[in-house]
Amino acid sequence: MSEQNCIFCKIVRGELPSNKVYEDGDVMAFHDIRPLAPVHLLVIPKLHVASLAECTDEHQTVLGKIMVLVPKLAKEHGLNDGFRTIINTGRVGGQEVYHLHVHILGGPSALGPMLRRD
Numbered sequence: 001m002s003e004q005n006c007i008f009c010k011i012v013r014g015e016l017p018s019n020k021v022y023e024d025g026d027v028m029a030f031h032d033i034r035p036l037a038p039v040h041l042l043v044i045p046k047l048h049v050a051s052l053a054e055c056t057d058e059h060q061t062v063l064g065k066i067m068v069l070v071p072k073l074a075k076e077h078g079l080n081d082g083f084r085t086i087i088n089t090g091r092v093g094g095q096e097v098y099h100l101h102v103h104i105l106g107g108p109s110a111l112g113p114m115l116r117r118d
């Protein structure tokens, strides 16, 4: 997926709408279009990086910024009793959008086990 066609790059460029909750020069956060919890945010680097698997030393700073932003956004959205972060990576990780993103999920009820135990 090129930057030109990437959905999240289009959101960054303002070519697609989003319900934005945060933006600075390097990072953006918005509500997931198909929420899986009462609060479901996505935090992305503005720079196109396909997935966590593609991250290298040059991404350290932006990854750090994202991780520090996550608890701030969680608090701002009332997730005072915990939340879950997910980074789906590649086919096995079930990644759907190939632009690195951190999911923040939470709400009043516990989210249950991380993965189903069959």
Ligand code: DGP
Pocket: 007, 016, 018, 019, 030, 031, 032, 033, 034, 042, 087, 088, 094, 095, 096, 097, 098
């Ligand atoms: P993942 O499986 O980790 O790649 O999840 C991608 C998420 O992105 C999925 O929960 C739905 C969300 N999503 C897909 N397209 C859009 C969009 O155009 N806008 C927003 N806000 N979210 C989107």
